[in-house]
């Protein structure tokens with residue numbers, strides 16, 4: 171991997187800006203040559219926004235989330251998270267991370283899975299219990315704390331994984347295709363629940379998906395990306411209202427946004 175240049179702190183990110191990326195580049199040096207995973211990525215994400223990243227495989231969606239989470243360091247440009255460098259934000263536990271696979275430990279109950287990061291952090295038992303109950307209630311898994319992961323459906327496991335990410339009460343939630351492996355009916359249901367959770371908790375969400383309807387249904391902002399090099403081809407501020415029943419997907423406004431996403435994806439494909 172290339173020796174990363176220091177990620178300079180963006181001090182003048184506006185009030186209420188959670189993520190500010192300016193001209194971010196990230197090139198991986200591989201045995202097959204350099205891979206430009208991100209080129210010239212500039213993006214402002216405000217507090218409380220729900221931002222989806224959509225694009226074909228290899229366009230840098232996961233890499234961008236990993237940069238925000240300080241798991242990768244850009245080779246160029248500036249990025250700040252809550253006005254700090256990503257490293258500082260990580261130390262301040264500014265975010266929770268949810269992966270595609272729920273990643274629950276099979277030998278621990280759901281309650282103990284949710285409490286694990288709190289245990290590691292040294293929260294006392296009463297506080298661990300209080301937070302665990304609170305977040306399980308938030309994801310509609312109240313009363314499932316004594317069950318083991320295998321006793322829950324895939325969708326419930328993914329909700330437990332979201333609960334674990336919420337346990338720190340971080341303002342920022344990073345979600346990398348959390349529902350990618352689930353069937354469409356379960357996914358629809360989880361999308362509805364996630365929107366309601368987002369409305370109740372006012373978290374800022376960064377959400378990676380391959381699904382156009384999912385991106386349009388969930389987001390206040392949709393970032394369309396394309397590969398080789400990984401870059402942004404369009405940023406769409408959604409005109410849809412905050413209140414979104416599932417049948418909003420049949421509305422003219424929804425279809426229009428979906429069309430623009432598709433156009434962005436097509437444009438990225440054409441000049442790749």
Ligand SMILES: Nc1ncnc2c1ncn2[C@@H]1O[C@H](COP(=O)(O)OP(=O)(O)OP(=O)(O)O)[C@@H](O)[C@H]1O
Pocket residue numbers: 198199200205206207225226227228229230231232233234400
């Ligand atoms: N650690 C790494 N070393 C070398 N190349 C990498 C590394 N991580 C990612 N890449 C490359 O960077 C590019 C972007 O990858 P990334 O995983 O961010 O894409 P993605 O849009 O999330 O794809 P997917 O939808 O398949 O998850 C790809 O070409 C990938 O092979």
